[in-house]
Amino acid sequence: MALRTADQYREGLKDNRKIVMLGNTVEDVTEDPYLKVGVETAAFDFLMGHDPEMQEISVMKDPETGEDISTYFEIPDTPEHVHKRYNLVQSACHYADGALPFVKDVGTDIMNGLLAVARIMGNKTYERRINDYRKYCAQKDLSMCGVVTDVKGDRSKSPSQQESPDYYLRVVDETEDEIVVSGAKAHITASAYTDEMIVIPTRNLSESEAEYAVAFAIPVDTKGVIQICRPSFRYEDKSHFPTPRPKRGHVEALVIFDNVRVPKERVFLLREWQFAQYAAYAFTAFHRFTAVTYKIPIIEYFTGVGMLAADANGIQKASHVREQFVRMINYIETVKALAEAAMVEPENLGDSGLYVANRLRSNMAKLYFASNFHEFIRDIQDLAGGLVVTQPSYPDWQRDDLRPYLERYMGGAGNYTAEERLKLMSMLHHLVASDFAGWHEVCTIHAEGSFAAQKMMLMAEAPMEMYKERAKALLGLNV
Ligand SMILES: Cc1cc2nc3c(=O)[nH]c(=O)nc-3n(C[C@H](O)[C@H](O)[C@H](O)COP(=O)(O)OP(=O)(O)OC[C@H]3O[C@@H](n4cnc5c(N)ncnc54)[C@H](O)[C@@H]3O)c2cc1C
Structure with missing residues (x-):
């Protein structure tokens, strides 16, 4: 698939995702007055790929298929990549009326981090899985959020010392092909209006906390994922003096994982507690x-x-x-x-x-x-x-x-x-x-x-x- 248009991105958000805003279930995030602010800010990531003035910086050729893909997905395997990323992120911000579109940078930062971890572990399975996942997202031109921060309960205690085992996300079951995870992650930016979520641990763990050492990716509308979003300002802004472009910004969510099943192909860390801290x-x-x-x-x-x-x-x-x-x-x-x-x-x-x-x-x-x-x-x-x-x-x-x-x-x-x-x-x-x-x-x-x-x-x-x-x-x- 070639680079998606902003309309295709918006259409892709109309799925079975479970989103709550101000106590109401949101049927269509593209039409919710608060979430629309985030959707339209994120849409700039897709507008960029079709704007001739932005293509040099935002589009590259897929090394395998030769098709156009977003440069966010480029593997940072040369020192020059750091400059490219700087230019890409700043240009995206200027392009999006002063806000970062935010639905490809954080996800690819996590992919890059997980690839580094897999290589440092010498784990070829994880390396292949994360590479396959990168290609999947690049070729379908998907948007992603980064899901890291656990709710954490008592900050002075590690996961196993907490009163409740639920203050950090963990593996609660496993079959041959899947793992099942439960927990909640807080403050997640743009998760209500991305296609995918990538989850990693937030801290160091001990051997007895191996169930908490888990990294994976799932579609946002996976069964058992519930998002409680907070309101910011509305897209239709009637009280402020109008400006030529609407105001930009993002919405965060408390993301609940209620016995969520994850296929092993999308698991990038499983119980290797020694590498949890390095993943973060x-x-x-x-x-x-x-x-x-x-x-x-x-x-x-x-x-x-x-x-x-x-x-x-x-x-x-x-x-x-x-x-x-x-x-x-x-x-x-x-x-x-x-x-x-x-x-x-x-x-x-x-x-x-x-x-x-x-x-x-x-x-x-x-x-x-x-x-x-x-x-x-x-x-x-x-x-x-x-x-x-x-x-x-x-x-x-x-x-x-x-x-x-x-x-x-x-x-x-x-x-x-x-x-x-x-x-x-x-x-x-x-x-x-x-x-x-x-x-x-x-x-x-x-x-x-x-x-x-x-x-x-x-x-x-x-x-x-x-x-x-x-x-x-x-x-x-x-x-
Ligand atoms: C607008 C916004 C967007 C965000 N987006 C994302 C996102 O997209 N994805 C994501 O994963 N996260 C996201 N975050 C989360 C962000 O990374 C955390 O807010 C940050 O890491 C702090 O964690 P916390 O909010 O739990 O605060 P806390 O960690 O509770 O911090 C509060 C205070 O407690 C101190 N403290 C914490 N632990 C200890 C300890 N053990 N000992 C002593 N002092 C301690 C801290 O230093 C701080 O002073 C976002 C946050 C915000 C505000």
Whole structure:
């Protein structure tokens, strides 16, 4: 099958998936007012493949069939792949109006991680299965979500120490051809509107926890999979001032696995508890770089809107405002510099023959991004003024009896009319003062791993012995 169109992607979502939103069963995710935001954001991954201006970056030839497939599926077996991925993810973000389409990157980051694990284990069966699965997804041009984070119960306890055995997903039965799994995974992005889900363990495990060491892939509409989604903003947005394109974003779900049967052909780890941690680790080695890559267009966009607010308020030349601009520029350019530095020395992950961006620098980029985002938002809120939370809505503007007042009182500096200034403030409300803005702040901290996860990686990857050896040599210490 050739690359699918966005319509074919949408049609493919009309299956037997079990999706709940606000207590209601969703019959068609493409029409649900909340899920549609995610569906239409994800659809850009399919639009790209048919847009001549994007094809160079988003389409490649299948090495076996010669057919067009998405470049997301390329095996990262050269150092140059890291640059290609950077360009692909950033271009996809710009193309999708500033949001990452998100339905091929995380899935292929997991496939790459699992391939690395299979090679490091020397397990040829798993290597063949993951390669077959990659070809299957590439040739059918499927979308995927990454299902990693368990619900975890008491964080201070491992799976076997928990009060309930259900706080981590596990194997509950096995036949010759299938395994049966039960459990729940939390916060899963885009799972309601992808074709496939790829599941891996989230942590290290001990020998007595072998049943929790399982990785597999299934279609989203597999029997026993139930998704409880949280609402974000609606696709049809009546209160904000209209913009030429709808707002973009994603929806997460709590994904429940109630005795789900998985054919063994789609199992990539089964009870090899020694490799559970490495599966999570190898995935993050790929995905943390994806994460910092897609954050860059987002903060550039936020900065642009914040700077326009300063113009509209006539404060752009004030010294304290210039100070805020400097902080915003410093923030963007430092994240960008760290992400680009991570590309300079790609690493052959565990000698698997698969290349990742430099792990120390990817983690530094993510940590720097997450540690400074809230201050960045605070500066934009300050520049914008209180209107971001108190402004009249678009329906007020549309009333003939009110508009003359708003035109009279809501004008801004320079060429900004009242309508343009209100439109800008309306977008700023969405970005820095809405439910979505709160989601962004939490997403910044936790998605792709919270602070402690990056700090652990910094400690693991930094050349601390080298630092000490150099100091010892200077001091003449023989300790
Ligand atoms: C918007 C969003 C999208 C996401 N998308 C996905 C997705 O697509 N797929 C997916 O698999 N996951 C996804 N995640 C999950 C994300 O990876 C987790 O939120 C993150 O790993 C933190 O886990 P948690 O939310 O359970 O928080 P916790 O792990 O409970 O963290 C809360 C605090 O507890 C601390 N803590 C945790 N464990 C310990 C411990 N043992 N000892 C001491 N302190 C501890 C943490 O450091 C943190 O400070 C997403 C999250 C968000 C917010």
